[in-house]
Amino acid sequence: MTQPLHVLLVDDQPKGLESLDFRLKHAGYRTTFAHNGELGLQVARADPPDLVILDVSMPELNGYQACRELKKLRPDLPVIMFTGKSDPADRFWASECGADAFIVKPADPAVVMQTLTKLLER
Amino acid sequence: MHTLLDCQIVVASAADLARAHGLSMLLEQAGARVRECSLSQDLWTALSDHAIDAVLLCLPEPDAAALVLFEQVRSQARQRGALTCLLTGDARAAATRGAIVLPPPSQGEALLSSLRDLLAPARRLHDAEEQQRALRHELERLREERAEVAHESRSMLSAIMGFASNLRDELPGPLTWDQRQHVAGILEAVERATRLLERSPSSAPVRPSQPPRAQRVLIPLAGLTREVVSLFDAVARRKGLTTQCELDETVHLWGDVAKLKQVVTNLLVNALRYTPAPGRIHVRVAWSSPLEGDGPEARRQALLEIADTGPGVPRDERELIFERGYRARATRDIKGEGIGLSVVKEIVALHGGTIEVGGEVGEGAVFRVDLPQDRRQRALDALAGEHTGERE
Numbered sequence: 277m278t279q280p281l282h283v284l285l286v287d288d289q290p291k292g293l294e295s296l297d298f299r300l301k302h303a304g305y306r307t308t309f310a311h312n313g314e315l316g317l318q319v320a321r322a323d324p325p326d327l328v329i330l331d332v333s334m335p336e337l338n339g340y341q342a343c344r345e346l347k348k349l350r351p352d353l354p355v356i357m358f359t360g361k362s363d364p365a366d367r368f369w370a371s372e373c374g375a376d377a378f379i380v381k382p383a384d385p386a387v388v389m390q391t392l393t394k395l396l397e398r
Numbered sequence: 399m400h401t402l403l404d405c406q407i408v409v410a411s412a413a414d415l416a417r418a419h420g421l422s423m424l425l426e427q428a429g430a431r432v433r434e435c436s437l438s439q440d441l442w443t444a445l446s447d448h449a450i451d452a453v454l455l456c457l458p459e460p461d462a463a464a465l466v467l468f469e470q471v472r473s474q475a476r477q478r479g480a481l482t483c484l485l486t487g488d489a490r491a492a493a494t495r496g497a498i499v500l501p502p503p504s505q506g507e508a509l510l511s512s513l514r515d516l517l518a519p520a521r522r523l524h525d526a527e528e529q530q531r532a533l534r535h536e537l538e539r540l541r542e543e544r545a546e547v548a549h550e551s552r553s554m555l556s557a558i559m560g561f562a563s564n565l566r567d568e569l570p571g572p573l574t575w576d577q578r579q580h581v582a583g584i585l586e587a588v589e590r591a592t593r594l595l596e597r598s599p600s601s602a603p604v605r606p607s608q609p610p611r612a613q614r615v616l617i618p619l620a621g622l623t624r625e626v627v628s629l630f631d632a633v634a635r636r637k638g639l640t641t642q643c644e645l646d647e648t649v650h651l652w653g654d655v656a657k658l659k660q661v662v663t664n665l666l667v668n669a670l671r672y673t674p675a676p677g678r679i680h681v682r683v684a685w686s687s688p689l690e691g692d693g694p695e696a697r698r699q700a701l702l703e704i705a706d707t708g709p710g711v712p713r714d715e716r717e718l719i720f721e722r723g724y725r726a727r728a729t730r731d732i733k734g735e736g737i738g739l740s741v742v743k744e745i746v747a748l749h750g751g752t753i754e755v756g757g758e759v760g761e762g763a764v765f766r767v768d769l770p771q772d773r774r775q776r777a778l779d780a781l782a783g784e785h786t787g788e789r790e
Contacts (some may be wrong), residue, residue: 293401297561333549340721355488360552362596363545365744368721370746381556382592385563 277306280306281396284325286316286342288334293358296329313337317345324350327396329388330365330375332359347370354395358388402510403429405517408444410471411456412464418456421485421503427508437467445474449632451517452481454500456710460486465495472497481516522679548595555595557590614652619700619769620645620683626662627681630670637674645683651700657745658769664708664738665704665765673762675707680705686768699751702767710759719755742767 285293293309300307308323309342310316314336320328328346332339343355356377357370370378377391399651407430411418422432424664435441435748437455453475457464472482484497492499498516562584564570565577573581627643669679685699711719718724722740746753751769 289557291557292553295557295564298564299567299569302564338722339719349435358556360549360556362552364513365722365741368744368747369740372562381552382559382588383556385560386567 280304281326281340282306282308282323283392284308284316284319284328286313286328286334286339287331287358288312289331292331292362293329295305296385296388300387303389313339313342315338315344317349320346320349320353325353327354327356327392329356330360331394332357332370340369340373343370343375345375353397356388356391358360360382401429402514402517405430405451405521406433406447406449406452408433408435408441409456410435410437410441410444410448410453412458420780421454421456421509423504423506424472424503424510425513430563441471442474445478445480447473447478447631447635448476449635450475450480451520452483452513454483454485457487457492459487460484460491463498463769465492468492468497469495480522481520481649483513484515484659502641517609551591552594555588555591558584562588581604590725612652617653617655617658618647619649619651619658619702620647622658623681623683625660625704626666627660628668629663633670634679636679637670637673639670639673639677639679641679641681643681648685648686649685651769653749653769654745657748661742661745661767664742665702665767668765669706669708670736673706677707680708696770699772700769702769703764705757705762705764707762709763710757710761711755712759716755719748720753 280396283300284293285297285300285307286309288311290311297307297309308319308325310319312334313330316328317337321324330331330339330343330346334342337358339359343357346353347389351374354376355374356379357375358381359366360367360381362380367378374398376395379388379391402425409418409422409425409432411434418434422434425432433444433450437445444450451560453471455468455471457468460468468482468484475482481498483500484492485500485502486492487502489499490706500512503509562581565581566585595768623645627641631641666679666681673679682699682701682703683707684703684731685697720739722742724740743753746767746769750767751767753765753767755763755765757764
Protein backbone atom coordinates (compact mmCIF):
# COMPACT_ATOMS: atom_id res chain seq x y z
CA MET A 277 0.00 0.00 0.00
CA THR A 278 1.40 3.41 -1.00
CA GLN A 279 1.91 6.07 1.63
CA PRO A 280 -0.31 9.17 1.30
CA LEU A 281 1.54 12.22 0.02
CA HIS A 282 2.54 14.66 2.76
CA VAL A 283 1.65 18.35 2.43
CA LEU A 284 3.08 20.88 4.88
CA LEU A 285 0.88 23.94 5.45
CA VAL A 286 2.58 27.03 6.95
CA ASP A 287 0.45 30.00 8.02
CA ASP A 288 0.34 32.09 11.18
CA GLN A 289 -3.43 32.63 10.95
CA PRO A 290 -5.28 29.73 12.64
CA LYS A 291 -8.11 29.75 10.08
CA GLY A 292 -5.85 30.63 7.14
CA LEU A 293 -5.37 27.19 5.65
CA GLU A 294 -7.82 25.14 7.71
CA SER A 295 -10.35 24.73 4.93
CA LEU A 296 -7.58 23.68 2.54
CA ASP A 297 -6.36 21.23 5.15
CA PHE A 298 -9.84 19.71 5.24
CA ARG A 299 -9.94 19.47 1.45
CA LEU A 300 -6.48 17.89 1.27
CA LYS A 301 -7.34 15.26 3.85
CA HIS A 302 -10.59 14.58 2.03
CA ALA A 303 -8.56 14.00 -1.15
CA GLY A 304 -6.32 11.50 0.66
CA TYR A 305 -3.28 13.62 1.49
CA ARG A 306 -1.54 13.63 4.84
CA THR A 307 -1.09 17.18 6.20
CA THR A 308 0.93 18.90 8.87
CA PHE A 309 0.38 22.44 10.14
CA ALA A 310 3.06 24.91 11.23
CA HIS A 311 2.27 28.40 12.51
CA ASN A 312 5.41 30.21 11.39
CA GLY A 313 8.35 29.78 9.04
CA GLU A 314 10.75 28.58 11.72
CA LEU A 315 8.36 25.82 12.87
CA GLY A 316 7.74 24.95 9.22
CA LEU A 317 11.46 24.34 8.73
CA GLN A 318 11.64 22.17 11.84
CA VAL A 319 8.75 20.04 10.57
CA ALA A 320 10.32 19.81 7.11
CA ARG A 321 13.55 18.48 8.66
CA ALA A 322 11.82 15.99 10.98
CA ASP A 323 9.09 14.76 8.65
CA PRO A 324 10.01 15.65 5.02
CA PRO A 325 6.96 16.83 3.06
CA ASP A 326 6.20 16.18 -0.63
CA LEU A 327 4.96 19.75 -1.08
CA VAL A 328 4.75 22.96 1.00
CA ILE A 329 2.09 25.66 0.97
CA LEU A 330 3.48 28.85 2.50
CA ASP A 331 1.99 32.14 3.62
CA VAL A 332 4.28 35.20 3.25
CA SER A 333 3.66 37.46 6.27
CA MET A 334 4.64 35.46 9.33
CA PRO A 335 6.59 36.14 12.50
CA GLU A 336 10.02 34.62 13.17
CA LEU A 337 10.85 33.63 9.60
CA ASN A 338 8.72 35.07 6.80
CA GLY A 339 7.55 33.09 3.79
CA TYR A 340 10.39 34.24 1.50
CA GLN A 341 13.10 33.31 3.98
CA ALA A 342 11.38 30.02 4.80
CA CYS A 343 11.12 29.20 1.08
CA ARG A 344 14.82 29.87 0.58
CA GLU A 345 15.73 27.61 3.50
CA LEU A 346 13.37 24.86 2.33
CA LYS A 347 14.96 24.94 -1.12
CA LYS A 348 18.41 24.68 0.47
CA LEU A 349 17.15 21.62 2.30
CA ARG A 350 15.73 20.05 -0.85
CA PRO A 351 15.98 22.00 -4.13
CA ASP A 352 13.28 19.93 -5.86
CA LEU A 353 10.70 20.34 -3.06
CA PRO A 354 7.65 22.04 -4.63
CA VAL A 355 6.63 25.22 -2.81
CA ILE A 356 3.42 27.18 -3.37
CA MET A 357 3.27 30.71 -1.96
CA PHE A 358 -0.35 31.37 -0.97
CA THR A 359 -0.63 34.96 0.21
CA GLY A 360 -2.81 38.02 0.62
CA LYS A 361 0.03 40.10 -0.80
CA SER A 362 -0.78 41.04 -4.35
CA ASP A 363 1.97 43.55 -5.13
CA PRO A 364 4.04 42.76 -8.27
CA ALA A 365 7.11 43.00 -6.04
CA ASP A 366 5.86 40.08 -3.95
CA ARG A 367 5.56 37.93 -7.05
CA PHE A 368 9.13 38.92 -7.92
CA TRP A 369 10.36 37.95 -4.45
CA ALA A 370 8.52 34.66 -4.53
CA SER A 371 10.33 33.70 -7.74
CA GLU A 372 13.65 35.03 -6.35
CA CYS A 373 13.28 32.67 -3.40
CA GLY A 374 12.62 29.74 -5.69
CA ALA A 375 8.84 29.34 -5.15
CA ASP A 376 7.22 27.15 -7.82
CA ALA A 377 3.83 28.88 -7.76
CA PHE A 378 2.36 32.11 -6.44
CA ILE A 379 -1.36 32.25 -5.67
CA VAL A 380 -3.04 35.40 -4.37
CA LYS A 381 -5.72 35.04 -1.68
CA PRO A 382 -8.62 34.67 -1.90
CA ALA A 383 -8.49 31.87 -4.43
CA ASP A 384 -10.91 29.02 -5.01
CA PRO A 385 -9.37 26.01 -3.20
CA ALA A 386 -10.11 23.97 -6.30
CA VAL A 387 -7.54 26.16 -8.14
CA VAL A 388 -5.00 25.60 -5.36
CA MET A 389 -5.63 21.84 -5.63
CA GLN A 390 -5.07 21.95 -9.41
CA THR A 391 -1.72 23.73 -8.97
CA LEU A 392 -0.72 21.31 -6.24
CA THR A 393 -1.57 18.26 -8.37
CA LYS A 394 0.40 19.64 -11.34
CA LEU A 395 3.45 20.30 -9.18
CA LEU A 396 3.31 16.85 -7.61
CA GLU A 397 3.02 15.20 -11.03
CA ARG A 398 6.12 17.07 -12.16
CA MET B 399 12.08 89.79 16.39
CA HIS B 400 14.43 89.87 13.45
CA THR B 401 15.14 86.21 13.53
CA LEU B 402 17.09 84.55 10.75
CA LEU B 403 16.83 81.13 12.35
CA ASP B 404 18.68 78.45 10.38
CA CYS B 405 19.46 80.76 7.44
CA GLN B 406 22.83 79.97 5.94
CA ILE B 407 24.67 83.16 5.06
CA VAL B 408 28.07 83.75 3.46
CA VAL B 409 29.80 86.98 4.50
CA ALA B 410 32.59 87.89 2.09
CA SER B 411 34.87 90.84 2.57
CA ALA B 412 37.86 92.29 0.70
CA ALA B 413 39.83 93.98 3.42
CA ASP B 414 37.75 95.16 6.35
CA LEU B 415 37.67 91.77 8.07
CA ALA B 416 36.97 93.23 11.51
CA ARG B 417 33.85 94.87 10.16
CA ALA B 418 32.79 91.68 8.44
CA HIS B 419 33.33 89.81 11.68
CA GLY B 420 31.07 92.26 13.50
CA LEU B 421 28.42 91.66 10.87
CA SER B 422 28.79 87.89 11.27
CA MET B 423 28.25 88.15 15.01
CA LEU B 424 25.12 90.23 14.47
CA LEU B 425 23.75 87.64 12.06
CA GLU B 426 24.62 84.75 14.36
CA GLN B 427 22.83 86.44 17.24
CA ALA B 428 19.75 86.51 15.01
CA GLY B 429 20.03 82.72 14.59
CA ALA B 430 21.79 82.54 11.19
CA ARG B 431 24.61 80.14 10.40
CA VAL B 432 27.43 82.26 9.00
CA ARG B 433 30.45 81.42 6.93
CA GLU B 434 33.08 84.13 6.65
CA CYS B 435 35.46 84.25 3.72
CA SER B 436 37.70 86.53 1.71
CA LEU B 437 37.09 87.53 -1.91
CA SER B 438 39.27 84.67 -3.11
CA GLN B 439 38.88 81.02 -3.91
CA ASP B 440 37.14 80.66 -0.51
CA LEU B 441 34.20 82.62 -1.79
CA TRP B 442 33.75 80.43 -4.88
CA THR B 443 34.00 77.31 -2.78
CA ALA B 444 31.36 78.71 -0.43
CA LEU B 445 29.16 79.48 -3.43
CA SER B 446 29.22 75.87 -4.58
CA ASP B 447 27.15 75.02 -1.49
CA HIS B 448 23.52 74.29 -2.37
CA ALA B 449 22.25 75.12 1.10
CA ILE B 450 23.19 78.82 1.24
CA ASP B 451 20.37 81.35 1.50
CA ALA B 452 22.28 84.62 1.05
CA VAL B 453 25.68 86.08 0.20
CA LEU B 454 26.61 89.41 1.78
CA LEU B 455 29.47 91.17 0.04
CA CYS B 456 31.24 93.85 2.04
CA LEU B 457 32.66 96.28 -0.53
CA PRO B 458 33.25 99.64 1.18
CA GLU B 459 34.24 101.38 -2.08
CA PRO B 460 32.61 99.63 -4.98
CA ASP B 461 34.83 100.48 -7.94
CA ALA B 462 34.14 99.04 -11.39
CA ALA B 463 36.17 95.88 -10.75
CA ALA B 464 34.33 95.27 -7.48
CA LEU B 465 30.97 95.67 -9.17
CA VAL B 466 31.96 93.16 -11.87
CA LEU B 467 32.87 90.74 -9.10
CA PHE B 468 29.50 91.44 -7.49
CA GLU B 469 27.71 90.52 -10.72
CA GLN B 470 29.67 87.30 -11.05
CA VAL B 471 28.86 86.35 -7.47
CA ARG B 472 25.21 87.21 -7.94
CA SER B 473 24.99 85.10 -11.07
CA GLN B 474 26.55 82.12 -9.31
CA ALA B 475 24.40 82.57 -6.19
CA ARG B 476 21.23 82.78 -8.28
CA GLN B 477 21.93 79.31 -9.65
CA ARG B 478 21.86 78.09 -6.07
CA GLY B 479 18.65 79.98 -5.36
CA ALA B 480 20.52 82.36 -3.02
CA LEU B 481 20.23 86.10 -2.65
CA THR B 482 23.24 88.46 -3.04
CA CYS B 483 23.39 91.76 -1.15
CA LEU B 484 25.96 94.52 -0.91
CA LEU B 485 27.16 96.37 2.14
CA THR B 486 28.80 99.48 0.83
CA GLY B 487 29.55 103.08 1.59
CA ASP B 488 28.50 104.11 -1.92
CA ALA B 489 24.90 103.01 -2.35
CA ARG B 490 24.44 105.13 -5.48
CA ALA B 491 27.23 103.40 -7.43
CA ALA B 492 25.88 100.02 -6.39
CA ALA B 493 22.35 100.93 -7.34
CA THR B 494 23.45 101.56 -10.94
CA ARG B 495 24.17 97.79 -11.17
CA GLY B 496 20.82 96.85 -9.69
CA ALA B 497 22.44 95.66 -6.48
CA ILE B 498 20.45 95.20 -3.29
CA VAL B 499 22.15 97.44 -0.74
CA LEU B 500 21.72 96.67 2.94
CA PRO B 501 21.95 99.22 5.78
CA PRO B 502 25.38 99.25 7.47
CA PRO B 503 25.99 96.90 10.43
CA SER B 504 25.94 99.93 12.74
CA GLN B 505 22.18 99.98 12.09
CA GLY B 506 21.83 96.38 13.22
CA GLU B 507 18.04 96.26 13.61
CA ALA B 508 17.46 97.85 10.21
CA LEU B 509 19.94 95.49 8.52
CA LEU B 510 18.37 92.37 10.04
CA SER B 511 14.88 93.59 9.23
CA SER B 512 15.79 94.21 5.56
CA LEU B 513 17.52 90.88 5.27
CA ARG B 514 14.61 89.00 6.83
CA ASP B 515 12.15 90.70 4.43
CA LEU B 516 14.36 89.84 1.47
CA LEU B 517 14.66 86.22 2.53
CA ALA B 518 10.96 85.85 3.37
CA PRO B 519 9.85 84.53 -0.06
CA ALA B 520 12.63 81.94 -0.03
CA ARG B 521 11.68 80.95 3.52
CA ARG B 522 8.06 80.60 2.48
CA LEU B 523 9.17 78.35 -0.37
CA HIS B 524 11.26 76.37 2.06
CA ASP B 525 8.31 76.00 4.44
CA ALA B 526 6.07 74.93 1.55
CA GLU B 527 8.64 72.32 0.58
CA GLU B 528 8.75 71.06 4.16
CA GLN B 529 4.97 70.85 4.17
CA GLN B 530 5.04 68.99 0.87
CA ARG B 531 7.56 66.52 2.32
CA ALA B 532 5.34 65.98 5.37
CA LEU B 533 2.30 65.42 3.15
CA ARG B 534 4.23 62.99 0.97
CA HIS B 535 5.25 61.10 4.09
CA GLU B 536 1.64 61.00 5.28
CA LEU B 537 0.51 59.80 1.85
CA GLU B 538 3.07 57.02 1.95
CA ARG B 539 1.87 56.03 5.43
CA LEU B 540 -1.74 55.92 4.24
CA ARG B 541 -0.72 53.88 1.21
CA GLU B 542 1.03 51.36 3.46
CA GLU B 543 -1.97 51.26 5.77
CA ARG B 544 -4.28 50.63 2.83
CA ALA B 545 -2.03 47.84 1.55
CA GLU B 546 -2.09 46.29 5.04
CA VAL B 547 -5.89 46.46 5.22
CA ALA B 548 -6.13 44.94 1.72
CA HIS B 549 -3.78 42.13 2.77
CA GLU B 550 -5.75 41.33 5.91
CA SER B 551 -9.05 41.50 4.00
CA ARG B 552 -7.70 39.08 1.42
CA SER B 553 -6.68 36.62 4.12
CA MET B 554 -10.13 36.77 5.76
CA LEU B 555 -11.92 36.43 2.42
CA SER B 556 -9.68 33.47 1.67
CA ALA B 557 -10.83 31.71 4.83
CA ILE B 558 -14.51 32.39 4.02
CA MET B 559 -14.04 31.27 0.42
CA GLY B 560 -12.19 28.13 1.55
CA PHE B 561 -14.86 26.94 3.95
CA ALA B 562 -17.73 27.93 1.65
CA SER B 563 -16.09 26.14 -1.30
CA ASN B 564 -15.73 23.00 0.79
CA LEU B 565 -19.48 23.18 1.51
CA ARG B 566 -20.24 23.92 -2.17
CA ASP B 567 -18.28 20.83 -3.18
CA GLU B 568 -20.12 18.93 -0.42
CA LEU B 569 -16.89 17.71 1.15
CA PRO B 570 -18.32 17.59 4.71
CA GLY B 571 -21.48 15.88 3.40
CA PRO B 572 -24.46 16.39 1.08
CA LEU B 573 -26.39 19.68 1.22
CA THR B 574 -30.06 20.35 0.77
CA TRP B 575 -31.16 22.56 -2.14
CA ASP B 576 -31.70 25.48 0.27
CA GLN B 577 -28.27 25.04 1.86
CA ARG B 578 -26.65 25.07 -1.59
CA GLN B 579 -28.40 28.39 -2.36
CA HIS B 580 -27.05 29.89 0.86
CA VAL B 581 -23.51 28.74 0.14
CA ALA B 582 -23.74 30.13 -3.41
CA GLY B 583 -24.81 33.46 -1.88
CA ILE B 584 -21.73 33.51 0.38
CA LEU B 585 -19.36 32.74 -2.52
CA GLU B 586 -20.95 35.41 -4.69
CA ALA B 587 -20.47 37.99 -1.93
CA VAL B 588 -16.83 36.95 -1.51
CA GLU B 589 -16.25 37.36 -5.25
CA ARG B 590 -17.80 40.83 -5.19
CA ALA B 591 -15.61 41.84 -2.25
CA THR B 592 -12.54 40.48 -4.07
CA ARG B 593 -13.36 42.49 -7.19
CA LEU B 594 -13.70 45.59 -5.00
CA LEU B 595 -10.23 44.97 -3.56
CA GLU B 596 -8.78 44.50 -7.01
CA ARG B 597 -10.03 47.94 -8.03
CA SER B 598 -7.74 49.44 -5.40
CA PRO B 599 -4.45 50.17 -7.23
CA SER B 600 -2.27 49.23 -4.26
CA SER B 601 -3.71 45.75 -4.03
CA ALA B 602 -4.46 44.84 -7.63
CA PRO B 603 -2.73 41.59 -8.53
CA VAL B 604 -0.53 41.61 -11.61
CA ARG B 605 -1.50 38.98 -14.10
CA PRO B 606 1.35 36.67 -15.16
CA SER B 607 0.93 37.84 -18.76
CA GLN B 608 1.64 41.45 -17.73
CA PRO B 609 4.95 41.51 -15.85
CA PRO B 610 6.02 44.91 -14.48
CA ARG B 611 7.97 46.81 -17.12
CA ALA B 612 10.29 49.73 -16.89
CA GLN B 613 9.65 52.70 -19.21
CA ARG B 614 12.98 52.73 -21.00
CA VAL B 615 14.75 55.80 -22.32
CA LEU B 616 18.43 56.46 -23.02
CA ILE B 617 19.84 57.82 -19.77
CA PRO B 618 23.16 59.58 -19.03
CA LEU B 619 23.89 57.77 -15.77
CA ALA B 620 26.49 60.32 -14.59
CA GLY B 621 24.04 63.24 -14.93
CA LEU B 622 21.24 61.32 -13.21
CA THR B 623 23.56 60.35 -10.37
CA ARG B 624 24.93 63.88 -9.96
CA GLU B 625 21.40 65.26 -9.77
CA VAL B 626 20.43 62.86 -6.99
CA VAL B 627 23.68 63.34 -5.06
CA SER B 628 23.28 67.14 -5.13
CA LEU B 629 19.85 66.79 -3.48
CA PHE B 630 21.53 65.22 -0.47
CA ASP B 631 24.54 67.58 -0.24
CA ALA B 632 23.08 69.61 2.61
CA VAL B 633 21.98 66.50 4.54
CA ALA B 634 25.45 64.98 4.19
CA ARG B 635 27.12 68.16 5.45
CA ARG B 636 24.76 68.42 8.38
CA LYS B 637 25.67 64.86 9.31
CA GLY B 638 29.40 65.62 9.04
CA LEU B 639 29.87 63.46 5.93
CA THR B 640 31.74 64.34 2.77
CA THR B 641 30.50 63.14 -0.58
CA GLN B 642 32.90 62.51 -3.46
CA CYS B 643 31.80 61.77 -7.00
CA GLU B 644 33.78 60.10 -9.75
CA LEU B 645 31.45 60.10 -12.74
CA ASP B 646 32.24 58.97 -16.27
CA GLU B 647 30.09 61.22 -18.47
CA THR B 648 30.13 58.73 -21.36
CA VAL B 649 28.10 56.11 -19.47
CA HIS B 650 24.62 55.82 -21.00
CA LEU B 651 22.12 53.03 -20.73
CA TRP B 652 18.51 52.22 -21.55
CA GLY B 653 16.41 52.39 -18.46
CA ASP B 654 13.57 53.94 -16.52
CA VAL B 655 14.63 57.38 -15.26
CA ALA B 656 12.39 57.47 -12.20
CA LYS B 657 13.27 53.95 -11.18
CA LEU B 658 17.02 54.44 -11.59
CA LYS B 659 16.81 57.67 -9.59
CA GLN B 660 15.16 55.59 -6.91
CA VAL B 661 18.12 53.19 -7.00
CA VAL B 662 20.67 56.00 -6.50
CA THR B 663 18.47 57.65 -3.86
CA ASN B 664 17.93 54.49 -1.81
CA LEU B 665 21.61 53.53 -1.89
CA LEU B 666 22.63 57.06 -0.97
CA VAL B 667 20.06 57.34 1.84
CA ASN B 668 21.30 53.98 3.10
CA ALA B 669 24.89 55.25 3.17
CA LEU B 670 23.86 58.55 4.81
CA ARG B 671 21.78 56.76 7.41
CA TYR B 672 24.40 54.26 8.52
CA THR B 673 27.68 56.16 8.16
CA PRO B 674 28.77 57.91 11.37
CA ALA B 675 30.52 61.32 11.30
CA PRO B 676 33.18 62.10 10.32
CA GLY B 677 32.66 59.87 7.33
CA ARG B 678 32.94 59.68 3.58
CA ILE B 679 30.63 58.54 0.81
CA HIS B 680 32.16 57.83 -2.56
CA VAL B 681 29.91 57.60 -5.61
CA ARG B 682 31.29 56.19 -8.85
CA VAL B 683 29.78 55.77 -12.30
CA ALA B 684 31.91 53.96 -14.86
CA TRP B 685 31.84 51.31 -17.55
CA SER B 686 32.46 47.85 -16.18
CA SER B 687 33.85 45.04 -18.30
CA PRO B 688 31.76 43.85 -21.28
CA LEU B 689 29.03 41.41 -20.36
CA GLU B 690 29.49 39.17 -23.36
CA GLY B 691 31.03 39.04 -26.84
CA ASP B 692 33.59 41.27 -28.53
CA GLY B 693 33.54 44.18 -30.95
CA PRO B 694 30.34 45.98 -31.85
CA GLU B 695 28.19 43.07 -30.70
CA ALA B 696 29.54 43.26 -27.16
CA ARG B 697 27.07 44.31 -24.52
CA ARG B 698 28.68 46.73 -22.10
CA GLN B 699 27.65 47.17 -18.54
CA ALA B 700 27.27 50.41 -16.64
CA LEU B 701 28.61 50.39 -13.12
CA LEU B 702 27.18 52.39 -10.24
CA GLU B 703 29.14 52.08 -7.02
CA ILE B 704 28.37 53.71 -3.69
CA ALA B 705 30.95 53.17 -0.97
CA ASP B 706 30.77 54.46 2.59
CA THR B 707 32.81 54.42 5.77
CA GLY B 708 30.01 52.93 7.90
CA PRO B 709 30.00 49.64 9.83
CA GLY B 710 30.00 47.49 6.66
CA VAL B 711 27.96 44.34 6.03
CA PRO B 712 29.11 40.96 7.44
CA ARG B 713 29.45 38.15 4.89
CA ASP B 714 26.51 36.14 6.24
CA GLU B 715 24.18 39.12 5.76
CA ARG B 716 25.24 40.12 2.25
CA GLU B 717 22.29 38.42 0.56
CA LEU B 718 19.79 38.87 3.37
CA ILE B 719 19.99 42.69 3.42
CA PHE B 720 18.32 42.80 -0.01
CA GLU B 721 15.31 40.87 1.25
CA ARG B 722 12.10 42.68 2.12
CA GLY B 723 11.84 43.73 5.75
CA TYR B 724 15.33 42.50 6.70
CA ARG B 725 17.31 44.78 9.04
CA ALA B 726 21.07 44.24 9.36
CA ARG B 727 22.15 43.22 12.88
CA ALA B 728 24.65 46.06 13.37
CA THR B 729 22.18 48.80 12.40
CA ARG B 730 18.85 47.54 13.76
CA ASP B 731 18.68 50.39 16.28
CA ILE B 732 18.77 53.00 13.52
CA LYS B 733 15.38 54.06 12.17
CA GLY B 734 14.43 52.33 8.93
CA GLU B 735 11.90 49.93 7.44
CA GLY B 736 14.23 47.44 5.78
CA ILE B 737 12.48 48.10 2.46
CA GLY B 738 14.92 50.39 0.59
CA LEU B 739 17.46 47.81 -0.51
CA SER B 740 14.80 45.30 -1.56
CA VAL B 741 13.29 47.96 -3.82
CA VAL B 742 16.77 48.59 -5.27
CA LYS B 743 17.15 44.90 -6.02
CA GLU B 744 13.73 44.77 -7.69
CA ILE B 745 14.51 47.74 -9.92
CA VAL B 746 17.99 46.47 -10.81
CA ALA B 747 16.47 43.08 -11.73
CA LEU B 748 13.86 44.86 -13.85
CA HIS B 749 16.77 46.37 -15.81
CA GLY B 750 18.46 42.99 -16.19
CA GLY B 751 21.25 44.02 -13.80
CA THR B 752 22.82 42.70 -10.63
CA ILE B 753 23.61 44.16 -7.23
CA GLU B 754 26.07 43.02 -4.62
CA VAL B 755 27.64 44.41 -1.50
CA GLY B 756 31.31 44.18 -0.59
CA GLY B 757 33.77 45.99 1.69
CA GLU B 758 35.29 45.04 5.01
CA VAL B 759 33.34 44.95 8.27
CA GLY B 760 34.32 47.99 10.34
CA GLU B 761 35.68 49.83 7.29
CA GLY B 762 32.54 50.38 5.24
CA ALA B 763 30.16 48.93 2.68
CA VAL B 764 30.57 49.05 -1.11
CA PHE B 765 27.33 48.61 -3.03
CA ARG B 766 27.97 47.67 -6.63
CA VAL B 767 25.24 47.78 -9.27
CA ASP B 768 25.93 46.46 -12.77
CA LEU B 769 23.39 47.40 -15.40
CA PRO B 770 23.54 46.14 -18.99
CA GLN B 771 23.54 48.95 -21.52
CA ASP B 772 21.30 46.99 -23.87
CA ARG B 773 23.25 48.20 -26.86
CA ARG B 774 21.34 46.09 -29.33
CA GLN B 775 18.14 47.87 -28.39
CA ARG B 776 19.86 51.21 -28.89
CA ALA B 777 21.17 50.17 -32.30
CA LEU B 778 17.71 49.03 -33.37
CA ASP B 779 16.17 52.28 -32.24
CA ALA B 780 18.85 54.29 -34.04
CA LEU B 781 18.11 52.38 -37.24
CA ALA B 782 14.42 53.03 -36.85
CA GLY B 783 15.18 56.74 -36.50
CA GLU B 784 13.67 57.00 -33.07
CA HIS B 785 14.60 59.83 -30.78
CA THR B 786 16.34 59.65 -27.49
CA GLY B 787 13.79 59.98 -24.73
CA GLU B 788 11.03 58.11 -26.50
CA ARG B 789 9.42 55.20 -24.80
CA GLU B 790 10.35 51.74 -25.91
